[in-house]
Amino acid sequence: MWGDMGYQGKDLKDHIKREYDIEIEIVKRPPSRFWVHKDTPPELLPKVEPGFKVQPRSFLKSMKGIHSKNEKKLRIFVEAVWYMAKSGCQWRLLPKIYGNYRSIHRRFKKWCEKKIWEKLLKYTQEPDLEVHIIDGTIVRAHACSAGYKKNSANQEALGRSKGGFTTKIHATVDALGNPLKFVLTPGQRNEITQAETLTENIVNSIVVADKGYDSNSFVASLENRKCKAVIPPKRNRKVQRNYDKHLYKERHLIECFFGKIKNFRRIFSRFDKTAEVFMGFLNFVGSLIWLL
Numbered sequence: 001m002w003g004d005m006g007y008q009g010k011d012l013k014d015h016i017k018r019e020y021d022i023e024i025e026i027v028k029r030p031p032s033r034f035w036v037h038k039d040t041p042p043e044l045l046p047k048v049e050p051g052f053k054v055q056p057r058s059f060l061k062s063m064k065g066i067h068s069k070n071e072k073k074l075r076i077f078v079e080a081v082w083y084m085a086k087s088g089c090q091w092r093l094l095p096k097i098y099g100n101y102r103s104i105h106r107r108f109k110k111w112c113e114k115k116i117w118e119k120l121l122k123y124t125q126e127p128d129l130e131v132h133i134i135d136g137t138i139v140r141a142h143a144c145s146a147g148y149k150k151n152s153a154n155q156e157a158l159g160r161s162k163g164g165f166t167t168k169i170h171a172t173v174d175a176l177g178n179p180l181k182f183v184l185t186p187g188q189r190n191e192i193t194q195a196e197t198l199t200e201n202i203v204n205s206i207v208v209a210d211k212g213y214d215s216n217s218f219v220a221s222l223e224n225r226k227c228k229a230v231i232p233p234k235r236n237r238k239v240q241r242n243y244d245k246h247l248y249k250e251r252h253l254i255e256c257f258f259g260k261i262k263n264f265r266r267i268f269s270r271f272d273k274t275a276e277v278f279m280g281f282l283n284f285v286g287s288l289i290w291l292l
Contacts, residue, residue, distance in 0.1 A: 056291065059123045063116060067107075080104050082288075085281050088265025112280035121179070121283040124290035131175035131247070133208045133254045134198045136191040139262075141165045141270040148273040157275040159186025167270050169258075169282065170194040172202075177253030179261075179286040184275050196221065206230060208251050214241075261285050 057075075060068045068074050080098035084091070094101040111117060141158055146165070148156055157167050166187025172180045183194045191212040199207060199222065207222055208230045214237070222229045230248050233241045262268035264285050272278040 056120060056124065056287065059120060060116075063119070066111060066114070066116060077104060077107060081108055081284060084108075085264045085266040085285055088269060088271065090271075108280065109277060112276050117280045117283035117287070121286045121290075124287045125178070125180065126290075127174035127178060127180055128176050129174060129202075129205055131206045131208060131250060132180070132199065132202050133173050133175075133177070133251055134171070134195065134213065135210060135251070135254045135258075136168050136170040136194070136212075137258045137262075138163055138166045138168050138187050139268055139270050141167050141187075145270050145273050154186055155275070156273065157184035157186055157278070159188045161187040163187065167275075167278070170198055171254065171257070172198045173254050173257050175250070175253075177257045178290055179257065182279060182282050182286070184279055184282075192218065199227075202227060206247060208248060210251065257289070260289060 057068075057071065060066070060074060061071075076098055080094060081104075083089075083098065084094065091101045091105045094104065098104060138161065140163060143165070145156075146153070146158060153159065159166060159168075161168075168185050168187050168189055168191075170183040170185065170191065174180055181198060183197055185194060192215050195209070195213050195215070195218045202222075203225045204227065206228045211232050211234050214231050214234045219229045219231065219241075228244075230244050231241075232243055232248065261282070264281075266272075266281045267285055270278055272281070
């Protein structure tokens with residue numbers, strides 16, 4: 001309220017002291033800022049929501065071998081990674097305020113090799129595991145992403161589909177559409193090939209997927225793990241299966257999730273030669289989805 005009137009910081013304290021003869025103290029408590037009286041009892045102070053995570057920096061500082069003691073330099077590095085993910089520019093075009101682009105690229109790649117970004121994604125997760133939704137999406141690969149090693153296209157998740165030179169992102173999201181897991185394959189690879197990988201640790205849940213995952217073996221595998229498969233049958237099935245059409249409507253959440261991550265230019269178009277680095281950007285953006 002006071003901020004809307006144009007009072008901030010010391011000006012606000014002086015205004016309240018002058019108008020109401022009350023001393024206030026500025027208290028910052030996550031996840032929001034509150035103005036409270038200095039004599040407010042502790043039990044009346046705003047409570048932090050259950051499960052609220054402080055900052056990812058506490059996780060990064062706990063990791064060994066990544067030089068994270070200097071918080072200022074660590075923040076600048078993470079901001080540089082965000083800039084690269086959002087803009088999709090070449091590493092050499094990274095603004096100099098972030099430091100030497102070669103050093104930042106080398107550090108980012110090292111974090112990918114140590115799976116720091118993957119661990120960060122898991123750290124930020126607080127999933128609703130009542131429902132799991134799986135699907136895949138294709139991203140165009142730029143010409144500069146080819147040629148890491150001879151005959152390594154399949155290993156680096158690069159292939160050719162109707163869309164041209166592409167990579168396919170397979171993902172699992174929770175009941176609220178937040179990311180849990182990613183898998184990369186060449187663009188022409190069928191989605192059903194990664195179904196078991198995406199759902200390997202899922203038990204006693206509801207799994208929602210489109211017709212591309214309609215397979216007798218996959219449905220049987222889910223049922224053996226006490227999961228309910230909400231997958232519409234293909235038209236050419238001799239015996240049509242029943243499925244919950246109302247639950248199937250929730251599948252839009254994963255499409256919305258793909259829309260969110262494709263706001264980052266480094267995701268919707270692949271420029272990285274190795275699948276490991278591209279996966280690093282995916283995990284980093286997935287962490288941002290959880291934090292925002």
